[in-house]
Amino acid sequence: MNLALAKNETGRALSDSFAIARDRLPGTGRVAEARSAAFEAYDRAGLPHRRIEDWKYTDLRALMREVLPLAPTPDAAALKRAATAVKLQAIKGVRRLVLVDGVFAPKLSELDGLEKGVAVGTLRGVLESGEAALQAQLFSLDSANPMVALNSAMMTDGVVIQIANGIVLTQPLQIIHVATGTTPTAMFTRSLLRLGKDAGVTLVESYIAADGAKTYQAHDSLVVAIGDNSRLDHVRLVEDGREAFNISSAVITLGAHAHFNTFGMTSGAAVSRYQATIAFAGEGSRVETNGVNLLNGRQHADTTLFMDHAVPHCASREVFRAVADDRAHSVFQGRIIVRPQAQKTDAKMMTRALLLSDEAEADNKPELEIFADDVTCGHGATTGALDESLLFYLRARGLSEKEAQALLIQAFVGEAIESIVNDDLRELAIAAAQRWLEARG
Amino acid sequence: MPLLEVKDLKVRVEEREILHGLSLTVNKGEVHAIMGPNGSGKSTLSHVIAGKPGYEVTGGEILFRGEDVLEMSPDERAAKGVFLAFQYPVEIPGVATMNFLHVALNAQRKARGESQLTTPEFLKKAYAAAASLNIPRDMLKRGVNVGFSGGEKKRNEILQMALFEPAVCILDEMDSGLDIDALRVAADGVNALRSPDRAMVVITHYQRLLNYIVPDFVHVMSKGRVVKSGGKDLALELEASGYAQFEDAA
């Protein structure tokens, strides 16, 4: 590693911390080389800023300023606090896989009695001694995006799930990221889900903070491959602490006649960015994405989706809802590309923003790039305040201003939550929205 | 002390005065009817009593049991017992009627320092009230007023009145959009709530409603004022001769 590459104070600090952290980063040989290449890619770009088009609304140089040092491996006390936090949100009927401060915690996870055809391992394990193909898949993410590159360089642990052909799991798998840090640190995780053919699973990703966790950075990424005729239901809930940063990337690839249904809600973290690429690699597949931002105070949350229609006869639906109060800032960037050969693509995108204060902001950037001629594509956007006449009706029936707002916000968010198929997970999302509403007072 | 007292009320909407010094005194146990041509300010009066934003009160006062209503938020007024059955009830998609009724009733009870009703307690009460108004249960599962017919919306208003048991009920054209049978059911619902402790203000264009809900007093409103008050016979008189005779008086 050439430390001279560093361009500024924070850059140098990071180069140092990469050098210092190297001993703790799993993998040697090709893995270590891939890390170094990724770090160099990151180091050339540095933290993204507003002059980079893709980061126009989320200037990490201004918002995050620096990448914090790698979090220490959690000790017994940290694990105990994490266990308490996990218990508070536990729901029935899911298999929990817990990462504490970026490190897989087997004692808090449920690994017993895995169904036949299901393999669950750790990122550390795969990078240290896994098959080369799996390692290569973990490094398949494009380092052109600096935050992806940084994550590739620094990833410490994560969950690697492989589901064999023909296996349909009824029990959802939940990856829970818990942060416990009382001093400012960063964690870098990457998880992978490989779903074979004719298979099905529900994956939940939850981001939470243990009581007392302060400023931290969660840098996460997810690599998903959905096989032909398979279905993935995905729920993602960001409930990080209010001083936290959550920078997450995902790349989801669908085979033929596959189905991906995803719901994401961000109600926590000071600053968050979720950047996901969804790529159609086989014909006849379908994607539904539903996103919600629930923000107040000075929260900033950015969802950036890239829907890549590379093959014919696929359909995608994107619905994004933002609720922003106080001085919060919600960002949705939705890019849809329909490549020349992707005839009969049906792609639609809709965003709706609810602004609860004059100082709240919701930015919406739709981008449609259509290179095929026989397609149905469209997007729409609305922005508004809560309807005064509805608020008055509720208040005339005895609800306070906050209660009336809460009921209308629940209704607005509820339409998105309806898209979650699993009853228990719908309840989980409703509870998360409820926590946000209650914290609002 | 009167239950509700409106004194010399002057109200503006967007720089235009709509009510020009309106007075009305309502005592416990009384039923008042307010009639008057379109645009005379009947709904405006009801909205200002309930606390709808957007109206500027430039003069006069509204007292409820002697307390200044204009200082209170709409929810405080509701909790104290002021109820408005809207001329045009709004649709609230995504908010289930039953949930809304439960939250509203408990909000009012909380403000009054009363215990919260549990779901079973509430359901029992709500289903009983709905049954007496011929409201099918599946209507209560839908979003508030969503996809309700005009008559169903009005019945939903009367249902709320029955559940909240307010002290003063202002009914703004509850008869519009109701067929004869529905009118009878709704009027029976209103009559069932008549009590020596409660007062009603019934705004209507039609004498017919007053055959079912027989008023103690009838007031004629024209151009933002009460121009004539009398007994229930005044309504019959109006039916025969129309409002023209009062237009000049205003």
Ligand SMILES: Nc1ncnc2c1ncn2[C@@H]1O[C@H](COP(=O)(O)OP(=O)(O)OP(=O)(O)O)[C@@H](O)[C@H]1O
């Ligand atoms: N928000 C508003 N902006 C402007 N003018 C208004 C507003 N609300 C009411 N008005 C005007 O005030 C006057 C009184 O209206 P209001 O609705 O109170 O009449 P009403 O007696 O209830 O009539 P109707 O019998 O048709 O229901 C009308 O001229 C109406 O146009």
Ligand SMILES: [Mg+2]
């Ligand atoms: Mg009216």
